[in-house]
Amino acid sequence: MPITGENLIGAAARRGGGETFRAVEAATGNSLEPAFAAATPADVDQACALAAEAFDTYRETSLEDRARFLEAVAEAILGIGDELIVRCMAESGLPRARLEGERGRTVGQLKMFAGVVRDGGFLEARVDPAQPERKPLPRPDLRLRQIAVGPVAVFGASNFPLAFSVAGGDTASALAAGCPVVAKAHPAHPGTSELVGRAVQAAVKQCGLPEGVFSLLMDAGISVGQALVADPRIAAVGFTGSRRGGVALMQAAAARPVPIPVYAEMSSINPVVLLPAALEARGRDIGRAFAGSLTLGSGQFCTNPGLILAVEGAGLDGFVEAASAALTEIQAATMLTPGIHKAYCAGVAALETNPAVTTLARGLAGGTHQGQAALFSTTADAFLADHTLAEEVFGAASLVVRCRDLATIKAVLERLEGQLTAALHLDEADHDAARALLPVLERRVGRILVNGFGTGVEVGHAMVHGGPYPATSDGRTTSVGSLAIHRFLRPVSYQDLPDALLPAALKDANPLKLWRRQDGKAVAPGA
Ligand SMILES: NC(=O)C1=CN([C@@H]2O[C@H](COP(=O)(O)OP(=O)(O)OC[C@H]3O[C@@H](n4cnc5c(N)ncnc54)[C@H](O)[C@@H]3O)[C@@H](O)[C@H]2O)C=CC1
């Protein structure tokens, strides 16, 4: 499939009239063909108009048709073949195996949402039948279902060019909810975005859906994104990226005459707590495993373990020695963009020159665009006194905070901002200590894990990839897993509507065969 550099607006592919830009080969910094042209305000307007036009038809597609559409998108992505992986490797600098795995995750995610749609449970159908005889007042017939919120703007992430981009988790969950999507391609991988966008476009056509169900807009700057979020037809936003970008979109969305929700996944340093018995028994092993997680994908994961908390002592020394030894042998790896590499180097330099911080280890030095791993340490007092030490350094850098005792670990956790994940390394003798930390962690993070690291999010029904601000803009939700669909739904009640006018999910005969809540109790279809 040739990459043309066009915007995909409904069923059309049209060259933008805005500024031109080229993708950059991550490893060399060289420009790649072809030239892309940014969408114009008229393109944004048309994509939003088509999305609004498609909305009422698309949101009432049958559950089976919508599920088949999601599966068709998955098949179309696979149908691109190796060309997708090759282009994505060039644009992102990520290795083949990682991108093949990420493609599998993207396709699996779409198929999982197809299953969620077929199941129909997300509609949360509730029926409170009328009670005309109730005293002192009769009760009306009340029924509730969830409906799609409207067209959703999705911002692809730089660090997951497939699973968190054009047809990634935000798009899959929005389409599953019944929302048309207008995607804004990340300028770090426009060719990958176009290939995936064309696959979605083809699936829309193949399934006979209105063309406005999906559009894809290009821009190397921020004006298309700003226009998209400001457009009155956009009803919600999905975003993964920097805190600055996410906050800018939150502000743009809040400043509209009709504000809309922004679901932004932003920064996180993902504390890892090493508890004493585990540290004593296997500190070195944990250190080696940590070095692997830290440097995965050149550290460009928002789940990257950026902060280690432990009580000082021989166990922690063993961890540090083993982690440092492993890191000094790890090759530097190409980062996603020159900008991200520059930001990483600046973050590392700030830690290196901070008088309260000691450099424990650096990975092997690399080429111009390669990130060199870094491990630092500081004391709890210094960490608590300097808020810059708690800022995300996006890449393979981490800070060990030496604590006096468990109470100090708890005090540090209490002071952290919201996080996506927290990991506890523990043995049975650490259970009491862990029990004391769990309430703090529950308040601070979206996912708590034991004897592992947060990198590599499982896509499933019980996953939360979210967390309190600034990990995300709205800690009540997740951007990964089936619960993500709820970001793009809202409940509507139907009072005393005749059966003929009720949506199928709520009709007396329950034609969709849904589990429903009748008077608050779960009732099986046919019961
Ligand atoms: N925590 C995380 O998951 C991630 C964090 N980052 C951090 O973000 C930095 C920059 O990386 P990017 O991927 O380029 O993220 P970014 O936040 O700068 O950009 C992401 C997307 O949002 C758009 N955007 C950004 N600011 C905007 C604004 N004010 N108005 C409208 N649209 C806007 C961009 O055009 C792009 O499409 C990295 O160096 C890293 O520090 C990046 C990726 C993931």
Ligand SMILES: O=C(O)CCC(=O)C(=O)O
């Ligand atoms: O660790 C993962 O699998 C996902 C990480 C993520 O969501 C991100 O880096 O943006």
